[in-house]
Amino acid sequence: MALEDALLPLNEDDGLSQDQRAELWLGALVCAVIVLLLAMVVFIVAEAWPSFAHNGLHWFGSGGNVDQQIEAIFNSSNHLHQAVYTFHAWPLIWSTILTTLGASGLAFICSLFISIFLVEFAPVPVQRVLEPVVRLLASVPSVIYGLIGVLVVVPFIDTHLVTHGENASVEPVISLTGGSLLAAVVILTVMIAPIMISIFADGLRAVPRSWIEGSLALGVNRWRTFWNVAVLSARPALVAGVVLATARGLGESVMLSMVSGSIGFAPNPVDGLIFFFEPSRGLAATILHNTEQLSSPPMEHTLFAIAAVLLFSSLMLSLIGWATKRPMSRYFLIGGVSR
Amino acid sequence: MTRQAAVESSSSWRLSDRLGLAFSWFLGLFFCVICAAVVIYLLVQGVRYLSPDLLWTNPKVGFTQNETGGFLAPLLGTLFVTSIAMALATPVGVGVAVWLSEYGRPRALARVVESTVEMFAGAPSIVLALFGLILFRASFLGFLTEKTGGVVYGKGFFPAGAMLSLLALPLVVTSVREGLQAVPNHVREASYALGKTRIATIRRVLLPAVRPDIITGSMIGAGHAIGDTAIIVFLLGDTYVLQGVGNVPVLGTLRGTGSTLTSYVFDNAPTGDLNQPNKAFAAALVLLVMVLVINVFVDIFGRKARELKWT
């Protein structure tokens, strides 16, 4: 090996083709990765198609008890020529929207303030503690969040927050046992905030010092300088952080299946305070909930349909993120070169 | 008289500014408190129920928590499946990163590859799990798992490891790519000027230079693989004990089924099938410790590596 390296390639063609070969192999590798992604999309949509075909747009609508529908779908596998596919997923979709948007919104506010604090206003000892804390919270497995949720948060809500009166008022429809929207949103916020914090902090740290100094030199105080100039300049990082964290929250299945209550119920904001205590189950958690039922073909198609919706939602998110970054870039030209 | 330069105090700020700063302090400390609470709670409960024999006995059938044995198999399962995942993700990740950074022609293809990696990063793990299910049920891949009477089982350590590697792949790619981009161009030019081919430069100069990034990327990816549950629940099969297939030693286990610490905790939580919270705590503690160790390692290693860089 050493000898081979010491010698300059005597034959020009040999050296070139060595590079060409390497490029071909690596090119094949990346193409394989692309093919894998395409395969994923194609296979999932193909498996999902029967469910969509049978339900049409009503797949996304409401109508009937979604849990009963799942039951029916599973049982119908015994009569394959009469397979039942009726599925109106609205309660699941609504639950996913509520939990994801709720957690993302809450996490955004917390993460913005915490990251500004972390980058500029925290004294050094506090910084040295807060940074590892954020990293640690980001790496805790979701099943552990679920475990703590089920053993601490859910009982807490059940015993301390839900009153007998409230429980009685919804008795006929559902029972409030602590597994709720509130638990789901709170724990999901704690799960996704660290992602946002680290991306926000990176973006804030990358703001050129000259802008900050310029603003300070004009007599604007540090807090307002940071909000006006740094946050403004770090907008692409803010978008990236929100998109990544929301995608994470969208796909979360394990923790949510443990703490959000396992009923396909659409929480009703009209219910007032009780709204937060109502159980529900999101799309991802529903798939996890029905793992064992995968042997039944109609069930399988239905679950894959849910997965297809999840997949396209996360793809849409990335697209939104990319689209919002484009118009911002015109403000970031420095010397004509886009940052 | 010499005095220390006075620093801008917040007393001159408007009320809304001061409230904002106070709110930041509150949130920062609140998160520290949550983190401490999580760690301490798990520590306390876990230590209460964790006894050394749990670590080296297998799960057994029983009625009370004292009889059901420990979680040796799930522990081995975690280690095994993570190793498979990283053995796949690291080379592929490095290859993709090298291609993106050093080659990248045609440009359209490079952009597609970048988007692909991003989309894998954003794909929910449960979607990856379902994809794995379809993929490994194909008959031509039947050799990878059990095949009984023409029906491919499609679940096992290898399928789970493969899908976990897709989970970890974007992390490795990002880390290595950033490392490669940080290498100044004059290093590459110096190597070319000595007559080395591009691939030789990559192998002899660039890859050794980004070894820290490869390691940190892999470690972060491994951390994510260790913590994942959805893929395991779908793809690892339902046996609590490692159940190999066939007679070949390692290959048998690869094709076989088992469980991991994450699925063990999931099953033993009050919402799971077994409902043995004490065991769940103990396993969760072990899981958390593993993740913590990786975190600390990445921190220290990353810091040391940064000190030795191109300054």
Next chain:
Amino acid sequence: MDLTLEPPPVRQLEAGATLTVRPGRGNASIHRLEGLAPETTFEHGGHHTVVPTLERMRVERLSIHYGQKQAVSSVSLPVRQGEVLGLIGPSGCGKTTLLRSLNRLTELTKSASISGRITLDGVDITGLEPTALRRRVTMVFQQPNPFPMSIFDNVAYVLREQARRKPRKPTLAPLVEEALSRAGLLEEVKDNLNHPALRLSGGQQQRLCIARALAANPEVLLLDEPCSALDPQSTKVIEDLIVKLREEVAVVIVTHNLQQAHRVADHVAFMYLGELVEYAPTRALFAAPREQRTKEYVGGAFG
């Protein structure tokens, strides 16, 4: 060094020329005049202007240390409206540190310690809130640093921050246009006020930074080598601008370009290794420097 205040330069009026008296900008009333002639007369473009010479700031025995290293030792200087004070000297002589101490930007460095006194209109600046001080003493930096916003928003930045309630665009527009015109940029950009500021050329960006600084209606304008990153044409435009501005604000400019100091400054302070070596009217310092070190520097021996 002992502070002897030189009488401000008086230029000869031509017979039959008209005198116009314009009050200086800024909010302070006239304070100590200390035996100075109360007015300075300027001639430019054919007519003459007479402005009251206000001493805006005074530096008294200022010393600045960064940790162990002494950056400025016992400097005393006046800063007057109606004139441009040029700070010259080789690299590392402390002129930029001195400039930055005038608006307390030195405080951004943790290891800085200061002794001596700087007053603004008679008040010690350490007694003022830094933000209040920096609105009256604004600064333009060496590298143009317009914010990543539109031209309008850049100039309106300080105006929006100063107001109790966010002022609306129609209220701000005339103030923005006035600042831009004082900076000599209005003609070039008045149709494009909503365009991103970063699309302007280097010279335009720097004039935008000047307009942004002027929008706050400061009493003192600090310029830290404002033309060193610009081409000769932009430099000339800005130098003309500075000369015009001195009627309204006190200007302090740090420059390593001796020709620029000669063109633009009325008084020049030569610094070396943190010390104020010589302070004199421009013509006097360049034509007949008193100190040996000044002679060597101005003769081009170093720096």
